Amino acid sequence: MRAELEDKRAELEEQLTGLSTSTGDIGGISFGKRVGEGTSFAVERLSQVAAHDRLGDTHAEVVRALAKLDDGTYGSCDVCGEPIGAARLEARPWSTRCIRHAG
Ligand SMILES: [Zn+2]
Incomplete structure (x- = not known):
């Protein structure tokens, strides 16, 4: 179980690194009104930021699950x-x- 979670963590870290380098200055661009005007560049940026956020959330969960393994509350x-x-747990070992309390 620990190995599986550590693999997942490594995989997410790789993806997060890939996303931040390919997008460069995530968060450094003002999206504001331009998204509504269909600026594909901004929209693409937004989806990358959203993907980055999702990965970051999952990463935080995996890190938390590993900590729970350590303190015996996994x-x-x-x-x-x-x-x-x-x-x-089978579907999402990092739950x-x-x-009832998910999300
Ligand atoms: Zn609960």
Whole structure:
């Protein structure tokens, strides 16, 4: 389980690095009104930023799941402490919350 999570973490870090280098100055561009005007450059930037955010969120979860392995709380919800559930953990081994408290 730990190896699987560490693989996932490494994979996400690689993707995050790839995204930041290919987009250069993420966050350095003002999107503002231009998106509504159909500026494809800005729209493309936005989707890259969104992808970066999603990857960052998942990365944070994987890091948290690894910490839970360390402190022995892996498999229980960070909010209520109830078991996360085998099916959920199988689908997303880095889940740190039960289905009720997810998101
Ligand atoms: Zn919960």
